[in-house]
Amino acid sequence: MVSDKPLLELKGVSKRFGAVQALTKVDFFCYPGEVMALVGDNGAGKSTLIKGIAGIYPFDEGEVYYDGKQVHIHSPKDCAALGIEIVYQDLALADNLDVVANMFLGRERVLPPWRLDEASMEKDCVKTLDSLSVTTLRSVRQPVASLSGGQRQAIAVAKAVMWNSRLVILDEPTAALGVAQTRQVLDLVRRLADKGLAVVLISHNLHDIFEVTDRITVLRLGQKVREFRTSETTQQEVVHAITAGKLQEVPGMVKS
C-alpha cells in the first residue's frame, strides 16, 4: 500500500500574519496509505499549515508539490480540485439538512434542468458510508442534528472521502468526543489509510496518535522541530520535542 513517493510535499513554506511569524520554512510531507500526525502546542502553527494547504491563507513563500508536480493553491476550490479534503474541527455540517444533503452540499447531482437527483445521491451516500463501515445510522434521511457526536464526525469524514479524494486532513477530529466515539473515528482514520489514501491527523492526544499514525511531525513556534516514525519513538520523546524541541531560528529574529 505504502508508496515511496510522497503525495503532498511542502518545501520551506512560511506564513506571516502582520507581526506574527506563524510558520517559518516548514517542510512537510505525507505518503499515500499512511497516517501522518501533526502535533504541537497551542499556537504552534498546525491550523495555519492546514489553511495554507486548503488555500484559505495561501503561503507567503515555499513550494507545494502534489504527486511530484509543483502546484499553486489559491482557494478552497483549487484544493478540492486536487483531491484534497479537509475536515475542520467545527465540522461545518448543516444541522437542519439530512445526511445525504450534507454529504453532497455544494456538489449536488442535478437532472436537467434543475432537479436534484435525490435517488442517485442517496444511493452513493449509503455506498460510501457502508464502505467506511459506518453502520450505526438509523437512516441517511435523518437530519444531522439528531446524530451523536461520533456519528456526525463520521459523516464529516465520509463527506471528505466521497469525492475520490486522495488526501484527507483532519483537524482535531476527536477533541469533543467520548471514548467510544473516539474509537469509531480513529478506526475510520485507519481504514482510510488502509484504503490507500494519505491522511493527516492533527491531535493533542498522543495516546490516539500512537494508536493510528505511521509518522509524526512536530511543530514548535511555527517551525518543524522533529519528525518521527511512530513505531520507532515513545510518547516521552514526542512530548519533549513539542515542549523543548530544538529551533532552527530564534523566534522574533528576522533573518535577512
Add this chain to the structure above:
Amino acid sequence: MSVKNSTTASESALMAGQAAQSPSEYIQSYLKRVTSGDLGSLPIILGLILIAIIFQSQNENFLTARNFVNLIVQMAGVTTIAYGVVFVLLIGEIDLSIGYVSAVAAVTMTLLLREPGGWPWYAALGLALVAVALIGMVQGLIITTFQLPSFVVTLAGLLAWNGVVLIMIGGAGTVIIQDSVIVGIANYFLPAIWGWILALVFVAGYTLTRVRQVIARRNQGLSTTPMLIVVLQIVGLAILSLLAVYVCNHDRGVPFVGIILLVFLVGFSFLATKTPFGRYVYAVGGNKEAARRAGISVQRIQVIVFMISSAMAGMGGIILASRLRSVDTAAGGGNLLLNAIAAAVIGGTSLFGGSGRVSSAVLGALIIMSVENGMGLLGLSSGVKFVITGLVLLLAVLVDAISRRSRTQSGLA
C-alpha cells in the same frame, strides 16, 4: 429514546434507507414521528377544524360555498406575500419592508395603467415587479455587503417605501384601476368546467411526480414508499381538490387568484425542495459557515432571497389592489406586514432559520384569514379581532416550541 433503539440497526437497515417496506410499517413509523413530537402540519389542520366548528356553531354562514370562495379571495394577497416571507425566514433573516414594498408595486402598476396613454397591463405589471425585485436586490446587497442586521435595513425600508408610496400617489388620494385584466386577477371566477379540468390536471401532475419518484428510487435499489400509501395519498388529494372545485362551483366558481396561489405553491415548493438553490437556502439558514465552506456563494443566495421576498410582496400588493380595484395612501399599511409574517410562522416556519415549508404560508394564512373572516361574520369589533389574532399566533408558536422540545428529548431535533 428512538436513537437508542436504533443504534442497533444493522447495515442492511441503512441500505434500506429507512422508509418502511410495508404499509403497516410505514404507518407505524409515521405514528412514531408524531408521538415523538414531529407533528408536521397536524396542529394546523386540527386548528382549522376547530375554527370551523367554533364559527359554524356561532354563525351558519361560515361553512358555505359563498364564504369559502370569499376566504380564498381574502387570503390571496397575504398568502402571496407570505410565500416570500418563508424564504427570508428560511435563511434566518427578516424582511420588514414587504408591506410598503407591496404598495410600491401596486401604485407603480396603477399609475402606469392610468389613462390616457396607459401602458398595456402586462407591461405595467411586469415593470412594477421588476422595480420591487430591484428594491429587494438593493436591500439584500446592503445587508450582505455591510454585514448589517436585516431587521434594521428593512426597517429603514419600511419607513422609506411608505414615504415613496405617499409621494407617488400625491394629492390624488385614491387611484382607480380600470384595466379589466388587472381587475380580473382577484375578481374573475373560472367557469365550472375549467375548475374541473384544472383539478384533474393538478391531480394528474401530482400522480406523475409521485410515480416518477418511486421509479427513480426503485431504479437505484432504494426502498420506496409502499404503493398502497402512494395510492391513498393520490386519492386523498384528488378527493380534496374535486371537493374544493365542487364547493366553489356552487358559488361563483373557482377564483382565478386561487389558481395563482396554487401555481406559486407548487412552483416555490419545487424550488425549495427539489433544486440546488432551495437546498442552499436551507443550508445558509442552518449553518452559514458550512454553506460557505461547501463552496456556496452565501451572499448570492441571500440577495436572491431578498429579491424573491420583494417580488412576492409586489405580487401580493397587486392582488390586493386588484381586489379593491384601486390603490390609495393606506396601501401596504395596517396589519398587512404582520399578518404575512405571522402566516409563515403560524404555518410552521421557524423564525430562527433553516426550518419550514412553502406550504406554511398557505396554512398560516388560512388560519389567520378564517379567524378574521369568522369574526367578521360575527360582527366583532376590530379590537377583539386583534386580540384573538394575537392569541392564535401565540398559541401556534407555543405548539411549535413544545413539539420541538419533545423532539429534542427524543433525539429528533
